[in-house]
Amino acid sequence: MPYRRFPKTDSARLRALGTLLDYNSNYSVQGRFIDWKTVADVRTIYGKLTTVVQQRKVDGAALQRFNASMGKLQHNAKLYVSHFLQVLFMCVQRGEIRASQLQLYGLNASDMTVPNIKTVNGLISWGKKTEAGEKARISKGGRPIYNPSIGMVATHCDIFCEACQKQKLLADRVERDLKELEKLREQADEVIFSLWNQIESHFASLPPDKRFDECRKYGVIYYYRRGEEKE
Secondary structure: OOEEOOOOOHHHHHHHHHHHHHOHHHHHHHOOOOOHHHHHHHHHHHHHHHHHHHHHHHHHHHHHHHHHHHHHHHHHHHHHHHHHHHHHHHHHHOOOOOHHHHHHHOOOOOOOOOOOOOOHHHHHHHHHHHHHHHHHHHHOOOOOOEOOEHHHHHHHHHHHHHHHHHHHHHHHHHHHHHHHHHHHHHHHHHHHHHHHHHHHHHOOOOOHHHHHHHHHHOOOOEEOOOOOOOO
């Protein structure tokens, strides 16, 4: 004897709901046995679930594409910040820039090594400190560093920062889609449960093979257990 199993995926839920909608005119004309509230609920949840599922696919694909480009942007920004700081340290070692001026960049003269810019937060933080420090030193009469220039460093850091902000917006949008889907899945399952109960109740007097066939026409899903012979 087959058993009824409720949909576990969004596509399966939509198929179950959509099957009933395809039979809407049929049972409305020949004899309605599903109450109008259930039919209205099916239409509503089917439309909402379809919209959110499609939106999630669009937003998820956009986030994946954007994530793929983030590595290159982060690499460029890290490269320019690292090279600029290394040139800065060499200028100090050659006596072209006073060691005390490293504090303008948030750096320590006793440890002239490139700080941790491997993380996103570290890169953004030190990118801003590097730009602010160079501008402060120049404002005090210092000669600017040109290879690379602070303008190039700032440009690549700004591009990366803007990309991080956009990435967060996309990630938040995907998260909202998932939360909305969770709510709609619960609602869809409740509607399907009520719907299938009404369908099976209507065909309850038929022989098993005929009953299962009729119920399947309206979207009810039946499975046979492993090893069980189909009737």
